[in-house]
Amino acid sequence: MRPTYAYLGPEGTFTEAALLQVPEAADAERIPAASVSSALELVRTGQVRAAMVPIENSVEGGVSATLDSIATGDPLMIIGEQLVPIRFVLAARHGLELGDLKRVSTHGHAWAQCRGWSSANIPLTEYIPAASTAAAAAGLLDDSCSYDAAICAPLAAEQLGLDVLADNIGDVEDAVTRFILVSRPGALPEATGSDKTTLVVPLPDDHPGALMGILEQFATRGVNLSRIESRPTGQFLGDYFFSIDADGHLTDERIADAIRGLHRISPGLRFLGSYPRADQRSYGVPEHHQDKAFRDAHEWVRGILDRE
Numbered sequence: 001m002r003p004t005y006a007y008l009g010p011e012g013t014f015t016e017a018a019l020l021q022v023p024e025a026a027d028a029e030r031i032p033a034a035s036v037s038s039a040l041e042l043v044r045t046g047q048v049r050a051a052m053v054p055i056e057n058s059v060e061g062g063v064s065a066t067l068d069s070i071a072t073g074d075p076l077m078i079i080g081e082q083l084v085p086i087r088f089v090l091a092a093r094h095g096l097e098l099g100d101l102k103r104v105s106t107h108g109h110a111w112a113q114c115r116g117w118s119s120a121n122i123p124l125t126e127y128i129p130a131a132s133t134a135a136a137a138a139g140l141l142d143d144s145c146s147y148d149a150a151i152c153a154p155l156a157a158e159q160l161g162l163d164v165l166a167d168n169i170g171d172v173e174d175a176v177t178r179f180i181l182v183s184r185p186g187a188l189p190e191a192t193g194s195d196k197t198t199l200v201v202p203l204p205d206d207h208p209g210a211l212m213g214i215l216e217q218f219a220t221r222g223v224n225l226s227r228i229e230s231r232p233t234g235q236f237l238g239d240y241f242f243s244i245d246a247d248g249h250l251t252d253e254r255i256a257d258a259i260r261g262l263h264r265i266s267p268g269l270r271f272l273g274s275y276p277r278a279d280q281r282s283y284g285v286p287e288h289h290q291d292k293a294f295r296d297a298h299e300w301v302r303g304i305l306d307r308e
């Protein structure tokens with residue numbers, strides 16, 4: 001059977017661009033989903049092999065819909081990541097000019113990245129949220145559309161035959177969004193030497209130093225964190241979990257040891273995968289945190305216990 005991949009659609013989203021960067025997905029069947037949670041539901045129910053969803057933008061930060069959907073519900077596993085440079089255009093139906101616009105629609109993360117440009121150039125225009133940049137652009141083709149312009153990718157505007165009223169309207173040059181490829185739990189991708197491990201750690205009971213207790217599991221094993229953010233669990237006010245990316249793979253002794261330590265203090269911990277870094281950046285690990293040092297220490301203790 002041909003493998004199938006889901007993504008946050010419709011066609012023309014940045015998420016589709018991320019999926020097309022995956023060689024196995026480029027020739028596979030691709031299913032556009034209406035939201036991040038419905039893309040992940042297709043994975044959970046086994047209807048697709050994996051789904052591509054946005055997780056983090058260099059300007060606007062974490063994508064809450066993704067952070068929350070992978071942290072709860074049936075377990076999922078991240079098997080890869082992709083980086084996509086983000087360039088936005090303001091697209092409209094034929095015949096309109098900037099001064100004519102009353103309402104503009106796009107994805108919340110895209111709107112946030114163009115806030116400065118919008119307040120300088122279309123200050124009186126009302127913002128209408130959309131499920132994705134491409135959904136906002138496609139809506140313009142509908143006769144009953146309630147807005148007159150969309151912020152989207154240049155390719156989406158071109159494919160839909162929209163007029164581009166302004167190009168490159170993001171407030172920060174070189175903005176990048178990180179996307180993750182998510183499957184059901186299974187065998188881990190092999191370690192490459194430039195990997196990332198993603199975890200969801202519920203804050204153990206609220207007491208002074210609770211967060212410090214989590215962080216020190218990484219610090220004492222020489223594990224660098226590349227992202228940590230707190231999200232509310234939704235259960236009650238003040239109840240949080242931490243979404244964490246650490247440098248390394250579960251097959252690295254220091255990562256496995258840190259995760260064992262975390263499991264002792266926060267048994268509700270979720271392992272969300274070890275997978276190759278998209279930027280292939282290497283990270284130095286001091287000798288005393290390398291696998292050999294962990295194995296030597298383990299054997300040294302074993303030697304003492306094995307004494308007759």
Ligand SMILES: O=C(O)C(=O)C[C@]1(C(=O)O)C=C[C@@H](O)C=C1
Nearest residue numbers: 013014015054107109132133177
């Ligand atoms: O709407 C899209 O085109 C998406 O792929 C979603 C998304 C996001 O969630 O951040 C992806 C990249 C951009 O940063 C803006 C929107």
